[in-house]
Amino acid sequence: MLNFRCPNCEITADETDLHCDGQAHIERFGAGASDDDLETYLFMRHNPKGVHFERWRHVFGCGKWFNAARCTVTLEVFGTYSAQSLVPPKSLINKIKKKRPEWEGFVK
Amino acid sequence: MKRYSAFAIAKNALSHHQGWERAWAKPQMKKEYDAVIVGAGGHGLATAFYLGKNYGITNVAIIEKGWLGGGNTGRNTTIIRSNYLQDPSAAIYEKARSLYETMSQDLNYNVMFSPRGVMMLAQTEAEIRGYKRTAHANKLQGVKTEYIGPQKVKDLCPIIELSGPRYPVLGALWQPRGGTARHDAVAWGYARACSEMGMDIIQQCEVTGVTQSRGKVTGLQTSKGDIKCKKLGIVVAGNSGHLAEMAGFRLPLESVALQALVSEPIKPCMDVVVMANTVHGYMSQSDKGEMVIGGGTDGFNNYTQRGSFHHLEETVRALIETFPMVSRLKMLRHWGGIVDVTGDRSPIISKTPLSGCFINCGWGTGGFKAIPGSGWAMAELMAKDEQTGLGAQFGLNRFQEGRFIDESVAAGVAH
Numbered sequence: 001m002l003n004f005r006c007p008n009c010e011i012t013a014d015e016t017d018l019h020c021d022g023q024a025h026i027e028r029f030g031a032g033a034s035d036d037d038l039e040t041y042l043f044m045r046h047n048p049k050g051v052h053f054e055r056w057r058h059v060f061g062c063g064k065w066f067n068a069a070r071c072t073v074t075l076e077v078f079g080t081y082s083a084q085s086l087v088p089p090k091s092l093i094n095k096i097k098k099k100r101p102e103w104e105g106f107v108k
Numbered sequence: 109m110k111r112y113s114a115f116a117i118a119k120n121a122l123s124h125h126q127g128w129e130r131a132w133a134k135p136q137m138k139k140e141y142d143a144v145i146v147g148a149g150g151h152g153l154a155t156a157f158y159l160g161k162n163y164g165i166t167n168v169a170i171i172e173k174g175w176l177g178g179g180n181t182g183r184n185t186t187i188i189r190s191n192y193l194q195d196p197s198a199a200i201y202e203k204a205r206s207l208y209e210t211m212s213q214d215l216n217y218n219v220m221f222s223p224r225g226v227m228m229l230a231q232t233e234a235e236i237r238g239y240k241r242t243a244h245a246n247k248l249q250g251v252k253t254e255y256i257g258p259q260k261v262k263d264l265c266p267i268i269e270l271s272g273p274r275y276p277v278l279g280a281l282w283q284p285r286g287g288t289a290r291h292d293a294v295a296w297g298y299a300r301a302c303s304e305m306g307m308d309i310i311q312q313c314e315v316t317g318v319t320q321s322r323g324k325v326t327g328l329q330t331s332k333g334d335i336k337c338k339k340l341g342i343v344v345a346g347n348s349g350h351l352a353e354m355a356g357f358r359l360p361l362e363s364v365a366l367q368a369l370v371s372e373p374i375k376p377c378m379d380v381v382v383m384a385n386t387v388h389g390y391m392s393q394s395d396k397g398e399m400v401i402g403g404g405t406d407g408f409n410n411y412t413q414r415g416s417f418h419h420l421e422e423t424v425r426a427l428i429e430t431f432p433m434v435s436r437l438k439m440l441r442h443w444g445g446i447v448d449v450t451g452d453r454s455p456i457i458s459k460t461p462l463s464g465c466f467i468n469c470g471w472g473t474g475g476f477k478a479i480p481g482s483g484w485a486m487a488e489l490m491a492k493d494e495q496t497g498l499g500a501q502f503g504l505n506r507f508q509e510g511r512f513i514d515e516s517v518a519a520g521v522a523h
Contacts, residue, residue, distance in 0.1 A: 001416060002408075016418050020408040022362065039508040043360035043451045047349035049411050072363075072409045 002070070007080050017060040024053040024067045025087065025108055049073055051096055051103050053088055056080075059090035069096060113249075131296060132303035137310050141169045143490060144328060144337040146315050146351060148172035150181040150291075150476065151468055152343035153298035153309075154483020155490070160305040162484070163491035168307040168335075171330060173314045173347075177295025178344050183413075183445035184476040185402040187225040187381050187392065189286035191253045193242050194513045197454060198249040198493055203498055204481030208289055211480065214367035217297030219289045219416035220395065226286030226381040227261065229430070233273040235386060239281035255284045265380050272429040275387055288381060288392055294479055318355040320464070325355070325464040340465045341490055345409065346446030348469035357461045359469065360507050361448045362443035364405045366473050369442040371434070373397030378488055387426030391434075399434060401427060405447065405473060415444040447473050451507065457485050457499035459502050466490050469502075 002015040023045050029037040046052065052072050057065050065083040069092055070076070078091045078099070088106055096103060110116060110129060120127050135520040140421045143159060145152045148170045159165045172178075188208055190201035207214075208221045230236045239255055246253040258270050261280045270277045299309055310332065316338070317329035326337040342351045373396050383390035403423030406415050420442065428435045450456060450470040455478070457468050468486040471478060485499030495503045501513060 001418070015416060022409075035508050040359075042395045043507045044358050045357070045360065045362050047362050047409060047448075049347075049350055052409055054408065071409075075410070075412060 002075060002077060002079055004056060004066075004068055004080050006058045006061060006064070007066045007082055008058065008064040009062060010037060011058075013058055015062055017058060019057045019059045021055040021065075024055045027108065044050065046107070051078070051100060055083065071100075112167040112218075113498045121511055127218060127286075131300045132309055134142070135308040135310070137169065137308065137313070137330075137335060141308075142167040142337070143339040143341065144168070144335060145170045145341040145343055146405065147342070147344040148176040148295075148299070148309055148311065149178075149179045149343065149345065150177065150295050150298070150455050150479035151345070151471070151482045151486070152341070152477050153295055153302060153485040155341055155468065156302045156307055156483075157298045157305075158483045159491060160302065160307065161191050161375035162487055166307060168302070169320050169335065170302065170307060170309045170310070171313050171328070172311045176299050176309060180445040180447065180475060181295045181479075183443055184291055184369070184474060185390065185392065185409050186288045186291045186338075187226060187290060187390065188221070188401075188477040189283050189381075189388075189470055190274055190477070191226070191228070191242055191246055191281055191283045191286070192249050194454075194515060195249060197515055198246065200481045200485060200498050201478055202249070202251050202481075203484060204286065204327070205479045207480035208486065209285075211289075211294070211297065212346070215297035215301045217293060217300055218299055219293040220397075221287065221289040223285045223287040224379050224381065224392075225264065225282065226383065227256070227264065227280040227282045228383045228385060229261070229277050230279040230281070231272075231384060231386040232279060233278075239279070242281055249438065251283075252285055256280050256282045258471050260294075265378055265382055267377055267431055267433055268382070269430060269432050274429060275384075277430065285379065287308055288394075290395075291476060294476075298483075315351065315354070316350075318462075319461055320356070323463050325462050329384065335515075337519055338464060339490055341486060342465065343468045343470065343486065345469060345471065345475065346448050348448050348467065354459075355460065355462050355465050359467070359504075360451050361455070361456075361470055362409055363411060363446050363448050364408065365404075365410040365412060365415040365443065365444040366405045366447045367420060367437050367444040368400065368402045369420065369424075370394070370401065371399040371437040372440050374437065376400070384426065384430055389423045389427040389430075391427060391431065391432060392453060405449070411446055413444045413446055447471070447475070447498045449473070452512035452514050455482070455502055455515035456504055457482065457489060457502040458504040459489070459493070459495060460501060460504065
């Protein structure tokens with residue numbers, strides 16, 4: 001079972017306390033955007049075999065959103081951080097790079 | 109290739125069954141093919157088969173990373189049905205179902221298709237309305253289904269408990285010509301037929317790159333060397349995103365784990381397939397007597413081919429309410445498969461930005477039932493190089509055009 005430390009309430013929560021809402025850091029487009037941009041925003045998703053950045057919500061807890069970095073192959077959770085971040089924190093990226101030297105880095 | 113028949117069994121019995129030949133050849137990879145299919149699962153093999161059968165294209169290689177039929181074709185709950193709401197889906201799934209009916213004869217390979225009937229239980233008021241709507245839509249589409257009341261449900265499946273405390277059974281959508289088939293045999297039967305047509309099935313061969321020149325596909329790099337091809341079909345389910353990246357385009361897909369489990373074998377107690385979508389579980393009895401149980405997907409991207417225990421518990425807990433007798437059963441095996449899910453829960457059978465490269469993916473949690481129809485449509489797409497026929501509506505451009513085939517709402521469940 002996945003375990004996350006919620007950065008909002010500092011509680012370590014199980015997967016059953018949480019809800020995943022897919023890829024984090026999606027750039028949003030609205031009215032007036034091009035077809036390509038709108039399609040990317042609505043449907044195109046990163047689907048990596050490896051390091052993935054996601055939005056999670058601590059539904060059966062504080063109820064707040066946070067972001068997490070997780071490996072989709074080993075299910076290892078690298079860390080969590082505030083949902084207000086536009087990009088993952090440097091410290092987390094360095095931590096992942098240390099563990100996964102072959103990882104190409106964060107791609108928006 | 110020797111034909112399988114009762115006579116052949118009798119004849120081979122005289123030589124202690126030592127005389128059977130290999131079902132499919134183990135060829136050396138050639139340098140060049142007219143078409144290469146990546147992925148020797150049901151969908152890939154069916155694509156190759158119909159390329160040969162319907163369009164006479166037999167200079168074909170089917171490349172497989174693992175072993176043939178070892179992905180989701182060997183990991184599903186073998187349910188076959190076509191009671192979909194939207195016209196394009198009903199058409200392709202009904203085509204698949206009708207091809208299953210004659211598959212054993214067509215392939216000269218017993219796929220043990222058993223049209224035992226599939227019912228989808230209505231356990232809420234909303235589901236009653238939803239399934240009645242589907243039954244009406246199916247009538248217009250020429251798919252034979254019927255909405256039945258609780259008493260008929262009980263008659264068809266006596267082990268159901270109708271008055272469950274949380275989710276009573278209020279009725280069901282009944283498709284009498286749905287059923288199950290032997291999943292491995294579908295892959296093996298197609299493989300044997302493809303091999304007989306002279307196609308090369310290359311197993312244990314991983315694709316490492318797609319070569320292209322001036323926007324057109326020219327070949328593949330693989331762990332067994334480079335090959336040239338005029339046309340490339342990518343039919344790799346959960347790994348589609350990975351292959352698409354090599355070919356230089358993105359897909360609107362996410363890969364998640366879907367799990368299933370089987371019980372110890374018991375005496376025959378249920379001769380239909382029952383799906384309970386509100387509580388998210390479905391069950392049928394295999395010919396060996398095992399109860400085959402399928403559940404829902406985990407809610408996050410996953411490539412591990414195993415799912416969360418709590419999802420398993422939810423599935424079994426839900427089924428115990430509807431089938432109290434399963435509470436005493438021991439579960440024998442449990443496994444997961446990686447399914448590729450699109451935004452509208454309908455598959456992609458499409459041309460791609462790379463000319464000569466075609467993709468068939470996004471079957472999500474319901475690919476087995478579609479194998480022959482999917483192969484039929486994909487072969488048509490590859491042979492004609494245009495988005496037409498059975499797969500016409502399933503192009504990648506539908507996401508940009510907002511022209512969805514919205515089955516996530518239609519079924520109300522991952523399926």
